[in-house]
Amino acid sequence: MTRDAIRSIQTGLNTLGHEPGPIDGLYGSRTERAAESWLAAGGKAAPAAAPVPAATKPATSAMIYQGSARHPVREIVVHCAATRPDWMEGRPLAEKIAEIRRWHLANGWKDIGYHWIIDRDGKVLAGRSETTIGAHTVAQNAGTIGICLIGGHGSAETDSFARNFTPQQDITLRQMISAIGLRTAIERVSGHNEYAPKACPGFDVSTWLKGA
């Protein structure tokens, strides 16, 4: 595995509260213990992870930068895969990611466009590294992190979150927003539908953030 791949895994473990130690791309004993803890938790957040507040407080100094022009990350854009609720049901998330990557490669992108993908059961898998500019929202990719929820087929932007997504996805998405907010000064959490005339992610993100 490349150091970048290990760094992605460490970031994921960190996001889910499994404490892999420094995000250094080295598979040491702390990363190994964190991976074991992640597996023991069924691929979900650590049981001891603190409840997540609805709104994200800006971090004081931490900042993630993307690309060679070092765009500071100040925003999270939420998406959905527009898949049916039973799409690839029972298949490992890695296979679902491979399928989404295939769609994105067919778009001419060099890799999966999102940084994070959240499955129906709340499990998370890493797409692009957070320090790489994504390919998920036209004209808004530099300085944003794209998170994709599996599901959302046939959704409308006026739907409630619960109409198209699961309670586990709700918990994980809030945890991820909160965790990213500790790593970089997030000022805005938006939905793709705020930038393009489409339903994606299939709910109103600011209403959902307020707990509705």
Ligand SMILES: [Zn+2]
């Ligand atoms: Zn989208």
